[in-house]
Amino acid sequence: MFLYSGPRAVFDAYRSTLATLGDPLHLGTDPGLASLYDAALLGLMWSTMTGWLHGTALVNAEKTEATAFTTVAVRWLSAVAGFLTTYARQVDDGRYPGDDATVDVQIATIDHLIHAAAARGIDDALPELLKATMERAKEAGHGSDSYASVIEVLKNPGGGR
Structure with a gap:
């Protein structure tokens, strides 16, 4: 995929x-x-890859090979992709x-990941960062909202709702 922006007539020509060169996208x-878009997509890639690497390190601590975990992780990511479509509409609205x-549910749930990592000596900086971001969303009044509401603290790190 190659990303382009600018006059549509030039792109079409x-x-x-x-x-x-590849699949052009205007x-x-x-x-x-x-x-x-390139910067945003790189952020998505690095976040996804680092999450996968963290999960791989976690299961590898119990002698599970990366290839075995990845088979399940790819299937899981397909399900997670469905949330993106749902959450995109929520963000737009x-x-x-x-x-x-x-x-609130996500905050309670992420503690399982933090504890599982700590119990196996795996760096828990990533899940702690995620939890801190969720807690900021809760503090801004989004505890009973969907996870998509986290965007509000990402867009406005210094202010409330």
Whole structure:
């Protein structure tokens, strides 16, 4: 996938040439949009990969091979991808109904990961960071909202709701 932004007419004129390099995707007329998407997608990749590496380290502490864990992890990620579509609409609407699993539930649940990591000597900085972010969302009044409400503290790290 190759990301492009800028005048649509220019993209359309060179689309077939661009397609020889890969799958061209026009994101909009703002010339900086492709670069911004690139940065955002790299953040998604690194977050996902680091989460997978943390999970792999956790199960590896019990002698489970990365390949065995990854088979299950890929299946799990397919299910998680469904949340992205649901949460995207919530983010766009600015409404976060807590009908799947609230921030409060996620805060209670992440403690299992933190304890499992600590018990096996695995670095728990990543789950602790996630929990701290969830706790900020709760403090901003989003405890009974869906996990998507965490975006509010990511967008506005210094202020409430």
